[in-house]
Amino acid sequence: MSWEGFRSASELAARAEETYRDYRLTAVREWKKSSPGPAIGYMPIYVPRELLHAQGALPVGILGGGDDLEIIRGDAFYQSYICHIPRSTIELGLNGSLDCLDGMLFPAICDVIRNLSGIWKMQFPEKLVRYLDVPQDFDRDIGGAFYRRELEALSRDLLEHRGRPYEEEALRRSIATFNENRGLVRDLYALRQKEPWRVPTSELYCVLRASLVVPVEESTAMLRRYRLLAGSASDRTPMDQARVVFTGPFCEQPPLGLIKSLERAGCYIVEDDFLQIHRFLRHDVPVDGDPLENLVTAFLEDAIASPTRYIDRDEKGRDLLERVSASGAEGVLFGAPSFCDPALLDQPMVVKALEREGVPWTAFKYSENGGQFQVIREQAGTFADSIKLWSEV
Amino acid sequence: MKDTSQLRQKKMLADHFGRLARAEETGEKSVYTFVPGNLTELILSFDLLPVLPEINALQSGMRGKSREYIAVAERLGHSEDVCTYVKSDIGMMKSGNVGPTGERLPAPSLLLLSYTGCFTFLKWFELLKEEYHCPIVMLHVPYQGDGKITESMRSYVVEQLRRKVIPLMEEVSGRAYDEDRLKEALALSAKAEDDLVWVLESAKNRPSPIDAYFGAVYYIGPMFSAFRGTQGAVDYYQSLRSEIEQRVVERRGPLTPDGELENERYRVVVEGPPNWTSFREFWKMFADEGAVVVASTYTKVGGVYDTGFRHDPEHPLESLADYCMGCYTNLSLPQRVSMLARYVTDYRADGFLINSIKSCNSFSAGQLHILREVENRVGRPGGFIESDLVDPRYFSASNIKNRLESYFQMIEQKRSGGASA
Numbered sequence: 001m002s003w004e005g006f007r008s009a010s011e012l013a014a015r016a017e018e019t020y021r022d023y024r025l026t027a028v029r030e031w032k033k034s035s036p037g038p039a040i041g042y043m044p045i046y047v048p049r050e051l052l053h054a055q056g057a058l059p060v061g062i063l064g065g066g067d068d069l070e071i072i073r074g075d076a077f078y079q080s081y082i083c084h085i086p087r088s089t090i091e092l093g094l095n096g097s098l099d100c101l102d103g104m105l106f107p108a109i110c111d112v113i114r115n116l117s118g119i120w121k122m123q124f125p126e127k128l129v130r131y132l133d134v135p136q137d138f139d140r141d142i143g144g145a146f147y148r149r150e151l152e153a154l155s156r157d158l159l160e161h162r163g164r165p166y167e168e169e170a171l172r173r174s175i176a177t178f179n180e181n182r183g184l185v186r187d188l189y190a191l192r193q194k195e196p197w198r199v200p201t202s203e204l205y206c207v208l209r210a211s212l213v214v215p216v217e218e219s220t221a222m223l224r225r226y227r228l229l230a231g232s233a234s235d236r237t238p239m240d241q242a243r244v245v246f247t248g249p250f251c252e253q254p255p256l257g258l259i260k261s262l263e264r265a266g267c268y269i270v271e272d273d274f275l276q277i278h279r280f281l282r283h284d285v286p287v288d289g290d291p292l293e294n295l296v297t298a299f300l301e302d303a304i305a306s307p308t309r310y311i312d313r314d315e316k317g318r319d320l321l322e323r324v325s326a327s328g329a330e331g332v333l334f335g336a337p338s339f340c341d342p343a344l345l346d347q348p349m350v351v352k353a354l355e356r357e358g359v360p361w362t363a364f365k366y367s368e369n370g371g372q373f374q375v376i377r378e379q380a381g382t383f384a385d386s387i388k389l390w391s392e393v
Numbered sequence: 394m395k396d397t398s399q400l401r402q403k404k405m406l407a408d409h410f411g412r413l414a415r416a417e418e419t420g421e422k423s424v425y426t427f428v429p430g431n432l433t434e435l436i437l438s439f440d441l442l443p444v445l446p447e448i449n450a451l452q453s454g455m456r457g458k459s460r461e462y463i464a465v466a467e468r469l470g471h472s473e474d475v476c477t478y479v480k481s482d483i484g485m486m487k488s489g490n491v492g493p494t495g496e497r498l499p500a501p502s503l504l505l506l507s508y509t510g511c512f513t514f515l516k517w518f519e520l521l522k523e524e525y526h527c528p529i530v531m532l533h534v535p536y537q538g539d540g541k542i543t544e545s546m547r548s549y550v551v552e553q554l555r556r557k558v559i560p561l562m563e564e565v566s567g568r569a570y571d572e573d574r575l576k577e578a579l580a581l582s583a584k585a586e587d588d589l590v591w592v593l594e595s596a597k598n599r600p601s602p603i604d605a606y607f608g609a610v611y612y613i614g615p616m617f618s619a620f621r622g623t624q625g626a627v628d629y630y631q632s633l634r635s636e637i638e639q640r641v642v643e644r645r646g647p648l649t650p651d652g653e654l655e656n657e658r659y660r661v662v663v664e665g666p667p668n669w670t671s672f673r674e675f676w677k678m679f680a681d682e683g684a685v686v687v688a689s690t691y692t693k694v695g696g697v698y699d700t701g702f703r704h705d706p707e708h709p710l711e712s713l714a715d716y717c718m719g720c721y722t723n724l725s726l727p728q729r730v731s732m733l734a735r736y737v738t739d740y741r742a743d744g745f746l747i748n749s750i751k752s753c754n755s756f757s758a759g760q761l762h763i764l765r766e767v768e769n770r771v772g773r774p775g776g777f778i779e780s781d782l783v784d785p786r787y788f789s790a791s792n793i794k795n796r797l798e799s800y801f802q803m804i805e806q807k808r809s810g811g812a813s814a
Contacts, residue, residue, distance in 0.1 A: 076761060077759070077761050077762050078758065078761065079749055079751075079757060079760070079761065079779065081474070081751045081752075081757075082754065082757065082758055086758065106538075108536070110512045110754065111511065111512045111513075111754040111755040111758055112754050112758040114512070114536060114538075114755075114758075115726055115754075115755075115758040115759035116758070116759070117538055117725075117726075118538075118725045118726025118727055118729075118759060119726060119759055119762050121725070121726070121727055122726065122727055122730070122762070122766060130538070130539075131536060131538025131539070131725075133535045133536055133538060135533060135549075136508055136515070136531055136533035137531060137533050137549075137553055137557070139556075141552075142549065142552045142553055142556060142557070143533070143549075145549070145552075146535070146545060146546075146548075146549035149545040150545070153545075307516075308512075310506075310508070310515050310519070310531050310533075311519060312531065316519060316523065336472075338474060339474045339754075340474075341475060341476070341512055341513055341516065341754060342512070342516070344472040344474055344475050345471075345472075345475050345476075345479070345513065345516035345517075345520070346516065346519075347470065347472065348469060348470040348471055348520070349519060349520060349523055351470055352523070365474075
């Protein structure tokens, strides 16, 4: 669809919200009418979308069913002490919403998503199902060599599922296309950091999430239009809010209502972990030389310090402290999905780093389908008030 | 009265923990690592002493210490949602690091993060790294997502061993890598593995001479901890095998907390780890019903040997790589379903039970699907109970007992239904 016709950022964001809440993936079905390639879903955090794009596939971000979906069969797959995203994802698979996908990629996030790949293989044997084992060794000739072979295997899988043959030049073009997209995302984050009242996180979130279910070219047009409208909105004025980093929601996403509640409670979210695939690689991927190797190197050397990645030579929490500093945040909200191992096991280490530097923080848990935000809103409000009244940061 | 093998194992453990307790005075160095994907032969070839935090945690559970240790960790900010092995270990460390024998464990000289089949391992050693400030090395073991080990996966692990793990072990130990010594150890491993497999497969007999879950956690002890690749382990498994052979000849049932089981009423396969805080009580719930576990997946977490894998001295590093990648929790869900279905059939089980562990996503995520798949394949009933590893708050004896009784009644009904059909 065209995003050029929108005259206000909030209208565009509202349409983006409709787009991402369309769990039957109308945008994907439309794409398939005119494209011979496969649509390939992927679970959160990171997959090399450039490679899929270069081989004629449509990468489609699948981030669970949020608070829109009634779970009927998904709960029969998971015990009560397992997070929510796998049960809503399997629900989407079983209720036909994801029929338009020709395959699913399960990146190495945690044991729950890993095992979901096995369930998917058994439930949908006719589809391409791949567990994408990304290296935890970051030397180019050890972990890098392994990752390259993983990507080559993925490339062969795509070819077997109506993808085009791999071509270096096509991958260079796709990298450039995604670089442009990533650049716009970085630009929006920079604008929000500078003037958070212009880019409410509840809007930015919708735009970025919708970007994951439409072709990258359309996403780029949407981001550009939103940047223009938000940047020039004259009716958006600063308020006396606390600037916070919201860390933890890198896999299962919080309900949009929760993000809005945090904003209403007096927080400007100036840095976050939402939809990390947009910013998983910190910079543009080079287009010169061997493009596949460039993707490998970017993953090894330019990725963010995600809790799903082993911190080898670095210090835990240093990355978050840098983000606090760079964004001018006054405090940190830890919002982890219930039963999320990567987030919750990471938290004590990162908290220690924050306390060492005297950065205020507070923590809560959520579930993608949670609907009661009053307690979190009060907690965030008290936190924001305490920052504004007493913080020395 | 204890069997010879039990006495032998007890002495092996006492000697090992004694060496660990004296390590600071003797100058011996220790390597903390994990049971799945443990590289015991390699560690021992550098004269380093293995320490397995999971085993310390389960021992804390059995000794009634884990409740207190978990509380210590939760007071330090660890979530109630996460792995209780980790919290028990952190709590134990913060409480003086006193190990299973009541003696203090040494701080690690090296953390060997064998990232095999469990995401939590990665976080666990990041946490320990913050506490100990000692060298740490990651061995990333790729997952069998497609149900097979590829040459790419194998060479990735071997390269890490050759270029990361071994050089750091050389540095920490002050010794050069001695491949001949490693090969000798691997040959001993293969011998002991033969006998372990024989012992576990003895449960195909009727009556089964062993309990392949509760009883077998003792049998796997030397193999899964600090002794694989030693003559001591070979001797232990030979002695164990002789004892079990005798039981088979005499058609005796397995030992239980209340002595020998004389009337084998139900044969079941179990998936998932046991609960450790009420281990004997849990075992008795089976034994009181005349239920014998004839095969289990938990006894494969430290290595799957009953499909033919043996450590191979001719290909030492490749063999270690294959061992790591073949551990049970590194298998895909379809592989796990196939293994369970095969066990139910091959061991002529009446059905299978899943003990779903709250704090172990690696095992638990997907078990309800496994339950349905295995039932469909073998046509025998599956049961589902829930508990935890070492958090006593999640062991509800009455609930579990009720479920088990209902499950065994269901088997009984199926039998009578089958007889009248």
